[in-house]
Amino acid sequence: MAEEVVLGFLEKNDEISDSGEFASERGIDHQELTNIIKSLHGFRFVNAQDIKRERWVLTEEGRTYAAAGSPEVQVFLAIPPEGISLEELQGVLHWFDVECSPWELKFLALTRKMDPAVFKIGRSQAIKNQWLEMGKQLVTRKGVDILDSTNLVFRLLRVETQFLGVKSEPELTWKSDEFAQRLRFHLITNCFVIGCGHVVLLAPFQVIGPKEIDALKQRKLIAPQTWKGYSVRKGPNYAPKRKKFATDLTRDNLQRFEEMPTNNFVESSFWNFDALFQPQQHPARDSHDTFFLQVPPTTKFLPEDYVERVKRVHEFGGYGSRGYEYDWKREEANKNLLRTHTTAVSSRMLYRLAQEGFAPKKYFSIDRVFRNEAVDRTHLAEFHQIEGLVCDRGLTLGDLIGVFNDFFTRLGMSKLKFKPAYNPYTEPSMEIFGYHEGLKKWVEIGNSGMFRPEMLLPMGLPEDVRVIAWGLSLERPTMILYGIDNIRDLFGHKVDLSLIKKNPLCRIGIE
Numbered sequence: 001m002a003e004e005v006v007l008g009f010l011e012k013n014d015e016i017s018d019s020g021e022f023a024s025e026r027g028i029d030h031q032e033l034t035n036i037i038k039s040l041h042g043f044r045f046v047n048a049q050d051i052k053r054e055r056w057v058l059t060e061e062g063r064t065y066a067a068a069g070s071p072e073v074q075v076f077l078a079i080p081p082e083g084i085s086l087e088e089l090q091g092v093l094h095w096f097d098v099e100c101s102p103w104e105l106k107f108l109a110l111t112r113k114m115d116p117a118v119f120k121i122g123r124s125q126a127i128k129n130q131w132l133e134m135g136k137q138l139v140t141r142k143g144v145d146i147l148d149s150t151n152l153v154f155r156l157l158r159v160e161t162q163f164l165g166v167k168s169e170p171e172l173t174w175k176s177d178e179f180a181q182r183l184r185f186h187l188i189t190n191c192f193v194i195g196c197g198h199v200v201l202l203a204p205f206q207v208i209g210p211k212e213i214d215a216l217k218q219r220k221l222i223a224p225q226t227w228k229g230y231s232v233r234k235g236p237n238y239a240p241k242r243k244k245f246a247t248d249l250t251r252d253n254l255q256r257f258e259e260m261p262t263n264n265f266v267e268s269s270f271w272n273f274d275a276l277f278q279p280q281q282h283p284a285r286d287s288h289d290t291f292f293l294q295v296p297p298t299t300k301f302l303p304e305d306y307v308e309r310v311k312r313v314h315e316f317g318g319y320g321s322r323g324y325e326y327d328w329k330r331e332e333a334n335k336n337l338l339r340t341h342t343t344a345v346s347s348r349m350l351y352r353l354a355q356e357g358f359a360p361k362k363y364f365s366i367d368r369v370f371r372n373e374a375v376d377r378t379h380l381a382e383f384h385q386i387e388g389l390v391c392d393r394g395l396t397l398g399d400l401i402g403v404f405n406d407f408f409t410r411l412g413m414s415k416l417k418f419k420p421a422y423n424p425y426t427e428p429s430m431e432i433f434g435y436h437e438g439l440k441k442w443v444e445i446g447n448s449g450m451f452r453p454e455m456l457l458p459m460g461l462p463e464d465v466r467v468i469a470w471g472l473s474l475e476r477p478t479m480i481l482y483g484i485d486n487i488r489d490l491f492g493h494k495v496d497l498s499l500i501k502k503n504p505l506c507r508i509g510i511e
């Protein structure tokens with residue numbers, strides 16, 4: 001485990017001065033190490049400082065040449081000593097009489113079949129280098145030393161060795177197997193052509209000079225890249241081991257809950273607000289906070305008898321409540337919007353459950369919601385909510401607190417704070433805060449409560465049924481867990497694609 005390697009190293013040493021070197025010396029993937037460092041930093045197990053370096057990396061074209069040989073060498077090698085016609089040359093599969101092991105032969109064979117584009121570049125470079133005699137009928141090789149040409153590949157390999165931090169040949173095997181194989185392949189092909197293996201053997205480990213870099217850059221075979229890493233020291237919460245948490249969502253976890261259908265981002269104000277006993281003059285229902293739809297502006301269908309009961313509870317109360325004592329307007333309820341919370345789906349589900357006949361249920365959903373918010377480091381106008389609810393007879397606030405303690409300790413978030421809050425649809429209500437070590441402040445990660453009778457009873461649920469419910473941000477706890485201090489690094493167009501490419505996929509087996 002890379003995390004134990006980091007913590008173990010810091011137990012005996014003051015500092016990891018360069019995460020890149022640390023990763024490559026230990027055969028750890030640097031991206032994986034970076035994620036671990038960020039997470040440890042988030043929990044103040046370590047202090048991490050950014051390091052940035054400008055590096056040259058091979059472009060896709062550069063990588064093909066590093067793997068298959070430079071185009072000019074490919075062309076040169078494809079020409080037999082007696083010469084060849086141009087047409088033939090293009091499709092040639094020429095064979096050199098060499099003694100190689102089977103995999104070496106396979107590599108050699110691969111390079112002989114030439115792509116027409118590579119052929120064109122290779123031919124013009126080979127002619128420019130004066131390696132080829134272009135007769136009317138025949139193309140023949142000139143008796144040349146192609147050390148220069150092999151250098152193209154070796155220059156590329158040298159860029160790569162520097163990038164990998166490889167300093168000598170023995171290091172190669174454990175630095176990168178694939179790279180070592182490629183290098184070996186070039187040594188074989190090029191040694192036998194130029195017959196002076198020791199010269200090229202040394203070449204990859206020489207530091208590449210600015211002139212060579214320039215030439216490679218001009219041929220677009222290399223490109224600059226900013227490499228980001230960390231230097232790491234012990235943090236205030238340092239311990240040689242971190243308690244492990246079950247962060248994976250297992251099939252077993254999921255099976256105990258039913259997933260709510262959250263595939264409609266457009267919702268009516270009725271299900272998003274009115275059914276939740278949210279009065280029509282509530283500020284959240286203003287266009288400053290909510291995105292209303294222009295087309296289509298209103299919903300087509302609402303269950304009429306239920307709408308009537310909702311109207312009555314808003315206006316006059318009932319079920320032991322006074323209601324809000326205002327004039328409830330159907331037009332307000334009809335307005336379409338982008339749902340502001342997935343609790344809109346919870347209200348639909350509970351209504352449906354009441355129609356079907358009550359049975360104890362556990363529901364969850366994870367999906368997108370929208371709010372007309374000013375975007376900053378911790379806010380986006382669209383984000384994801386993890387919604388959950390449990391309905392059964394006789395549930396209490398203690399059950400709700402129990403669920404959170406269990407849920408968040410399993411996610412590895414130990415510093416939690418609950419604060420009394422207000423929601424029109426829950427009583428009591430609690431906000432949940434988690435401490436963000438990086439931002440050095442408490443961050444709200446969710447909101448919760450027990451649904452009010454004014455919401456449940458008009459639906460037709462039995463009187464003793466209690467519903468504990470919560471809506472958590474998906475992004476906030478993720479930021480805390482991974483030490484990310486800007487939500488835009490996690491979601492939206494500024495996300496670093498390598499984060500997506502390199503992070504493991506979570507797959508949940510369904511039989």
Ligand SMILES: N[C@@H](Cc1ccccc1)C(=O)O
Pocket residue numbers: 340341342343423426446447448449469470471472
């Ligand atoms: N809908 C609330 C979360 C919540 C869900 C369920 C009960 C209480 C609160 C929000 O978006 O913040």
